[in-house]
Amino acid sequence: MVIGRVGPGRLDLTELHRFPNIPLRLPTGLHWNLPGLFQGVLDGLSLAARTGGVASVGIDTWAVDYGLLDADGALLGIPHHYRDTRTAESAGQIRDLVGAAELYAVTGLQHLPFNSVFQLAAARGTAQLAAARTMLLIPDLLTHWLTGSIGAEITNASTTGLLDARTGTWSRELARLTGLDHTLLPPLREPGAAAGTLLPHIADCTGLPADTPVTAVASHDTASAVVAVPVTRPGSAYISCGTWSLAGLELDAPVLSEASRAANFTNERGIDGTVRYLRNIMGMWLLEECRRAWAARGLPTDLASLLGAAAQAQPFTAVLDPDDPVFLAPADMPGAIAAFCARTGQQAPRDVGATVRCILESLALAHRRTLxxxxxxxGRDITHVHLVGGGSRNDLLCRLTADATGLPVTAGPTEATALGNVLVQARAQGLVGDLPDMRRLVAATQQLRHYTPDGDPRPWDAAAARLGPF
Structure with a gap:
């Protein structure tokens, strides 16, 4: 939780509170510890109350996951985690039932097995879904607990597989075809819309005034991050790099061609009716899971030391496809990397430095391919890349991305998601202007680093060729 301060020539963030996000493995599968996360929100709001006046509160989270409410508004169970395996069969069943081309023609979404529509299909026939009267995506559910209001913010709704990409409305026909009750889908709202004010008991326990407004921001964390991409020139692409790398373009209209579907690109809503045309790439998850496995084995996991060793490691010992399903949720990420190398006829990295370099070079190649x-x-030309999010701190990844793409890279801001969240709230308060104004403010106030491509591109071409179309 951060507090942002916005004014003429001013945009800054202060971290107020940080709390763990540890999924729960229950008999019913992998779940988010949402009550624990909500308590973290309340603790952070209590700290915010001590800082002085709070003009607005806004929540963004990951996409696709949801909670179900019964007729009394009570939460039915703990929301599943998108890495739970229960959609393994339902995704294929829905694609067979509706048709992959037909699904894409309506939603324009990249096929990911954890899209909300596949999660809901996996829940068909359960007592929980039978009792459900409302589906709320995670940021909308947290907002509901703060305010009592019901709604679906559109940038996150666009990730469900139930929103019509052309009209920006729920597709009742798609809900019918997939066997879902369309009345589960709440009214849509745009970023910047008022979502209500704090409930009395929330005000009492946090110390904030009961009339504190809660604003619907671009509640999909990537949508908020793209708001804060400091674009100042045409021809810019973006990479929002964290657990996932989301690489693509901001467009005025969706691309719903068969070629786009075959390439598995997604058309998600952005702020002000824009379209985030991108692909999800498995991102720093690979490195973080390796660090977790190494820590369990007593190996050093200090990131600076790992990156230093990677910088000295031999280039291109192996090339991974980060989107291979084996990397989605393996019990042992280093083992999964070694197995992938064996399966593709490559020598596995021999030590931690080589493994880190292998991961970062593979991510840079995935960035190149996707852009x-x-x-x-x-039908666009790309002349510049903006890399934002936690991955922008990684100097080696930024440098490798510039070399792989052959394009200049601007890294930062690191806290793009929080900045985009705050900017949408600030605009609702009349403190900033339109989207270009927001981005100019980001460019003028945030620390950015610039990378120019360096070296011979032919080794990158050869590395990319090892995995064929990859």
Whole structure:
């Protein structure tokens, strides 16, 4: 939780509170500890109350996951985690039932087995879904607990697989075809809309005034991050890099061609009716899971030391496809990397430094592939790349991305999601202007780093060729 202060020539963040996000493995599968996360929100709001006046509160989270409410508004069970395996069969069943091309023609979404529509399909026939009267995506559910209001913010709703990409409305026909009751889907609202004010008991326990407004921001964390991409020139692409790398373009209209579907690109809503045309790439998850496994074995996991060893390691010992399903939720990420290398006829990295370099080079190649495909499918030229989010701190990844793409890279801001969240709230309060004004403010106030491509591109071409179309 952060507090942002916005004014003429001013945009700054202060971290108020940080709390763990540890999924729960229950007999019913993998779940979010949502009550624990909500308590973290309340603790952070209590700290915010001590800082002085709070003009607005806004919540963004990950996409696709949801909670179900019964007729009394009570939560039915603890929301599942998108890495739970229960959608393994339902995703294929829905694609067979509706047709992959037909699904894409309506939703424009990249096929990911954890899209909300597949999660809901996996819940068909359960007592929980039978009792449900409302589905709320996670940020909307947290907002509901703060305010009592019901709604679905559109940037996150666009990740469900139930929103019509052309009209920006729920597709009742798609809900019918997939066997879902369309009345589960709440009214849509745009970023910047008022979501209500704090409930009396929330005001009492946090110390904030009961009339404190809660604003619907771009509640999909990537949508908020893209708001804060400091674009100042045409031809810019973005990479929002954290657990996932989301790489693509901001467009005025969706790309719903068969070629786009075959390339598995997604068309998600952005602020002010824009379209986030991108692909999800498995991101720093690979490195973080390796660090977790190494820590369990008593190996050093200090990130600075690992990156230093990676910088000295031999380039291109192996190339991974980060999107291979084996990397989604393995029990042992280093083991999964070694197995992938064996399966593809490559020598596995021999030590932690080589493994880290292998991961970062593979991510840079995935960035290159995705941006080149996006440019071709959308009919755009890319002349510059903005890399935002936690991955922008990683100097080696930024440098490798510039070298792999052959394009200049601007890294930062690191806290793009929080900045985008705050900017949408600030605009609702009349403190900033339109989207270009927001981005100019980011460019003028945030620390950015610039990388120019360096070296011979031919080794990158050869590395990319090892995995064929990859």
């Amino acid at each position: 080149r495909q996006a440019a071709e499918l959308a």
